[in-house]
Amino acid sequence: MKGRTSHLYLRYLVALVLSLGTVAGISAQTDTDPNSPMPILLTGAADNRALTRQTVARPVLKRSKGGAAQAVAYEEQIVPAGAFARDSRAVLFLANLDLMEGEGANAFRVYGRDEKDHIFRFPVISIEPTQMMRMNVYELTIQLTDETGFWGEPSGGDIAVYLTWRGLASNEVKFGIDTTGGGIKDSPGVVPMPPEKVDAQLSGGKPSIGRGGKQIVPNYVGYKWSGDRRRFLEQATFGPTAASDERIRRVGLHVWLAEQFAAPYPSLSNPYPNFPLQAANPVTTCDGSGTDDSPPTCFRDSYTQYQPQTWFFREAYYGDAQLRHRVAWALAQIWVTSGVDIQQGQHEVEYFKILANNAFGNYRELMKQETLNPAFGDYLSMSLSTKNNPNENYAREIMQLFTVGLFMLKSDGTPICAHDPCQVGESPLSTYDQNNVNNLTRVLTGWSFCQLSGATCPHLTSGTVNFIDPMILNPAANGNINNNRHDVTAKTMLSYNGAPNVNIPACATTGSTSCAVTTGVNAAQALANIQTYANTSLDQALDNLYNHPNVAPFVCKRLIQQMVTSDPSPAYVGRVAAVFDANRSSPTQMKAVVTAILLDPEARGDNKTDPNFGKLREPVQYATNILRLFNVKGASGNPLSDGSFALTNTRTSPPLVQVFEFSGMAQVPFMSPTVFNFYPPDYVIPNTAVVGPEFALMNTGTAVQRASFVNRMVFTSPAIAVNSPDIPLGTTIDLSDLQALSAADSSGGLLMDDLNNRMMHGTMSASMRSTILTAVTSISATDALGRARQAVYLVATSSQYQVQR
Amino acid sequence: MKKDRREFLIKSCGALSTVAIATQMRHFGLMSAEAQKVIDDSPQPNNPSDYRALVCVFMQGGNDGNNTVIPNHTAGSSNTFDLYNTARSSQGLAFTQAQLAGTSIQVPRIGNLAYALHPGLGIQTPATNIVNNGIHELWASGKLALVTNVGTLVQPTTRATYIGNQVVKPFQLFSHSDQVSQYQGGRSDTQSFTGWAGRVADSRQLIDNQGALVPMVTSISGAQLFTSGQSTLPLAIADSNTLLNAVLNPAGFGTNPTGSTLARLNAFNSLRTFDLSNNYVAAASNVTELAMQANSKLQTLVTLNTNFPNTSIGRQLKQVALMIKKRTDLAINRQVFYVQLGSFDHHTGQVAGQNNLLVQMSQAMRAFYEEMVAQGLGDKVTQFTMADFSRTLNPAGTGSGTVGTDHAWGNHMFVVGGGITASNFYGMDGANSTPFPQLSFNTADDSDNGSGARGRWVPATSVEQYAATLARWFGVPSSSMASVFPKIANFSNSGGINSDLGFMQPPAP
Secondary structure: OHHHHHHHHHHHHHHHHHHHHHHOOOOOOEOOOOOOOOOEEOEOOOOOEEEEEEEEEEEEEEEEOOEEEEEEEEEEEEEEOOEEOOOOEEEEEEEOOOOOOOOOHHHEEEEEEOOOOOEEEEOEEEEEEEEEOOEEEEEEEEEOOOOOOOOOOOOOEEEEEEEEEOOEEOOOEEEEEOEOOOOOOOOOOOOOOOHHHHHHHHHOOOOOOOOHHHOOOOOOOEOOOHHHHHHHHHHHOOOOOHHHHHHHHHHHHHHHHHHHHHOOOOOOOOOOOOOOOOOOOOOHHHOOOOOOOOOOOHHHHHHOOHHHHHHHHHHHHHOOOHHHHHHHHHHHOOOOOOOOOOOOHHHHHHHHHHHHHOOOOOHHHHHHHHHOOHHHHHHOOHHHOOOOOOOOHHHHHHHHHHHOOOEOEOOOOOEOOOOOOOOOOOOOOEOOOHHHHHHHHHHOOOEEOOOOOOOOOOOOOOOOOOOOOOOEEOOOOOOOHHHOOOOOOOEEOOOOOOOOOOEEOOOOOOOOOOOOOEOOEOHHHHHHHHHHHHHHHHHHHHHHHHOOOOHHHHHHHHHHHHHOOOOOOHHHHHHHHHHHHHOOOOOOHHHHHHHHHHHOOOOOOOOOOOOOOOEEOOHHHHHHHHHHHOOOEEOOOOOOOOOOOOOOOOOOOHHHHHHHHHHHHOOOOOOOOOOOOOOOOOOEOOOOOOEOHHHHHOOHHHHHHHHHHHHHHHHOOOOOOOOOOOOOOOEEOOOHHHHHHHHHOOOOHHHHHHHHHHHHOOOOOHHHHHHHHHHHOOOOOOOHHHHHHHHHHHHHHOHHHHEEO | OOOOHHHHHHHHHOOOOHHHHHHHHHHOOOOOHHHHHHHHHOOOOOOOOOOEEEEEEEEOOOOOHHHOEEEOOOOOOOOOHHHHHHHHHHHOOOOOOOOOHHHEEEEHHHOOEEEEEOHHHOOOOOOOOOOOOOOOHHHHOOOEEEEEEEEOOOOOOOHHHHHOOOOOOOOOOOOHHHHHHHHHHOOOOOOOOOOHHHHHHHHHHHHHOOOOOOOOEEEOOOOOHHHOOOOOOOEEOOOOOOOHHHHOOOOOOOOOOOHHHHHHHHHHHHHHHOOOOOHHHHHHHHHHHHHHHHHHOOOOOOOOOOOOOOOHHHHHHHHHHHHHHOOOOOOOOEEEEEEEEOOOOOOOOHHHHHHHHHHHHHHHHHHHHHHHHHOOOOOOEEEEEEEOOOEOOOOEOOOOOOOEOOEOOOEEEEEEOOOEOOOOEEOOOOOOOOOOOOOOOOOOOEOOOOOOOOOOEOOOEEHHHHHHHHHHHHOOOHHHHHHHOOOHHHHEEOOEEOOOOOOEOOOOO
16 A cells, blocks of 8 residues: 555654664654544435445346336445444444554444433454545444443434544444434534545645645754644653753654663752661651651651652652653552551662663563562562461562453453453453462562671661562571471462463472482572572563563553553554563563553644543642643742642651642552552543543542642742751742743733643643633733733643643 | 433532533433433432431451451350461460450350450550440440351352352452452442442432432542442542531632632633543543532531541541531432541551551441431441451461461451341351351361362352342332342342341331
């Protein structure tokens, strides 16, 4: 196909430019049009009834004895659809697509709305190219059986149907279920899209919709798509800033990514917190009570999450390595530990370092490092699990939450059931059972904190638990074979096609590798053999998990949900998962995965119209996006925020001071309520069948807290009595640039234009704009700051802004 | 009598403004089949004449039932203290009979034999947040019932049918998130979009709460599956650290905004009616609208008679009590509340951890009960517990400081209030012909099989049976049970649907 050839050609060009760019360090380049064409469902000419392939009866005259008689012939025709029987298959015709290699049925979703306004989703069975007039057209076969199971059966009669692809929605068409007619109302603006009209549009004088790859404006370099630039920064960072937007405009996405992959992390001005580990029982000079604490902030800095939390926000506000910070944060919401149980801030720092260090690395390496991380060992009890008293906690969660998940998945992340596709209400096949949990538990017995003096545990500090060095096997064995805590019997791992290490053999009891004392093997040697055996078994078990076909779609879908959209199409998940798989052994696997997530056509484009595209901003992203948009600063004239929200000037309850804003919105970093994170990835919004994980944090209470947070940031200037060096400085924003725009135009128009671009990437509707403008102009034009505040408050608290899309 | 759609919307969302209607119309294309049927079929129903509420206390993480209700006798039954003691004492997890002396109970259902509750549920040494004698005392006064060995089930199941794979097993047994969802969702065969309180509201809101100003279901602990219906949304509010008049009140508008502040408020409210073609925008607007509507109804404050402990669960139940005190202002007759406390997931540190939580729970539930009595609602408001699952009889780890337990299955649930029939054990009989599971490994009620069996009880009673008994008292008629609990028919006996375990008094006449 012609379109495909040129598309591929452009991709090669991009690859070439990228490699040059990487060599040269930073070199301007031009990125191609990120916009996919808008898919068009073809209709008849009279109205918006979908074109379909139907067998049509045609009367014919037939000569017979006794004269002419009516007879009927049947033929397949492409006609406006009447009604299809429910649960039957229907063919629709789709124009204006530009499919990539391998892009097929799972890239599309077809929705139907019945007369009760219930929404159904119909599985797409196949898509086949065909030709209609001068157009490349696709024949789309769908199954008229709802796959969400939310509303039961659609009522009979006409239903309104649209399709989504790469975050875009098609036009709306209509056909009947069982019968035509009924009470369905077309959406506003629906028009017929007959082939003649579409053909003329696509191949007539005008350029076809979205085929902009050839429309490069020469005096731009880098990435001129301003709407998509902002969207990209929302997905890849903690919020767009003028500087980062300008950088991408100049260098383009690929060079920006290369810069980000190379950026030092954490920022040189914001090193990781580095506070000494403390005893589990605080000494009186560090217990947060009385006046004898030395330094006065000892308890806050050591025994709360104040340091990692404020460090985290400083890096989000000001850090240059935004992408690594964002990916590490996404990983932290998959690999969860929490200060609810983890005692010291520094323990959480060490756990977070592993996520950040491996954010662009290899997932298998991440698995190994976190498995032996002391905070994880503590949080999920692996540090206590022994052969005689095994603890299933970590074994269960590493499977359920961090690697393979509960259900068998196809490579595009959709579940596998006994039926294909799964039927409504059918449970998918389980990935593992209790027996698997028991066996993995046994592999993971015997590790605990690195408490040996000497080179084995370089970070051991006397009187504290070593939460820095990885856990080791049998730290308390003390040369006595009876103190071995590792289960040396045989184990059975997950069994699947091509699974490595399904059977982990028992350790030998004779010979030089014996785990028992035997001829030629004394206790010390046997313990050393056990350690070797255990470490080998651990790697075997992790390889068994890592190579499970679920891992790629499971992990990639979660990362997409964290960064781009709550309910990605299976095709998108599949494309990223394929990159994950293709880079299984690469030390930079995650770099490729992150690139694939961010540059996927489903993520990119100036305007997304799929009603299910995007995600509710979680409280952390909501706050950092707003703060970065408006020059986040410290309170009381400090040029930089220290990462706290200082609403009072007391340090008697410092963690509360820090987390105040986020506890109201129900997401305090480093304080997830459970290992299941702040919100579950499969959360379905109440009253809908729409997947929206962050909505688990959006209820009447938190919705109001979000507005109150914006109110405090926009309308109040927290005054902090900075009379003591250990008092948090707080965070505020600076609207002076908006104030200038506001002063320059008494109509308020410039102000609104800027906010539309800055916050909404140009998607602000006319009604939203005029509503806000009315409130803005209720303030005298002489109060330029008041107008700016009014406008920022209203955009920032709007649902339109709260959804990243 | 067929009511029009707009009237339905007004009633279902609680007197919404015209602006709100515009917002809601789109989402309330969302009318459940059940709600639709009610509208189509019912004669104009009358609001009930009394007030009733269910209060769910969820023990997040899975409370260890084996240390919560303990056989405290040594003879005359297959279940004895010795069985419990043998299974747990060597690792430091068993109470002594001396420790249990203050929380003993006699169980009519099992020959008046002595059992005991966790000592944390009894009288505590005076200390901060010890404000009463706890819930153990309510057994003697007939206000505390126990439903024993309850759990997620798809159909009646025994050790033999479980091990022999002769039954459909609950979806993802032993996984926290799934088991929580099944307790809250009220079905165990598949994932559920809705919770059983939400479906109760779908079924009853239009009939019992006509003209109510807030939704039927309120959570004091965020969005929960339990609270979500197909056509009804819950209210979610913070605990009593925030006054009711502030709990849904966005900062910055004051009480009587004028001028540019009023213009801002008007715009803030109007923006929710635009750009609803994106489902996430629409959902966010929907929730915020519900909050703003409820806020306007919560501005007059009330006070309580009872002292509540200043713990998370204490503050949550106090907020529930404050909401209930406003029932007349809110014109509401039937309410379901959700509160929770955690973290019961004691893989380690259970001895101190579970005691700490159960003391908090007991103190808060007792305070709440006394406040309901003071409000004249002692028999009109019922507290009941749920939890992810129970925990293995065989401990994990050893030593009183570290010992814990792993995920298991059938568990014991508390029901508190004057609406119960009598203090007793309730539920179906298990392998030992009592409703209390046999505390033996690899036999009787244990779902674990083989020499490493750790004691995970196959429930004799399903979550649906437990919940349906509560729902029946609340006013859900038999004809609606199948829509609220889709799998309840699996638990029928020869006499019909066995959805009444008998621990609640009859529904309101």
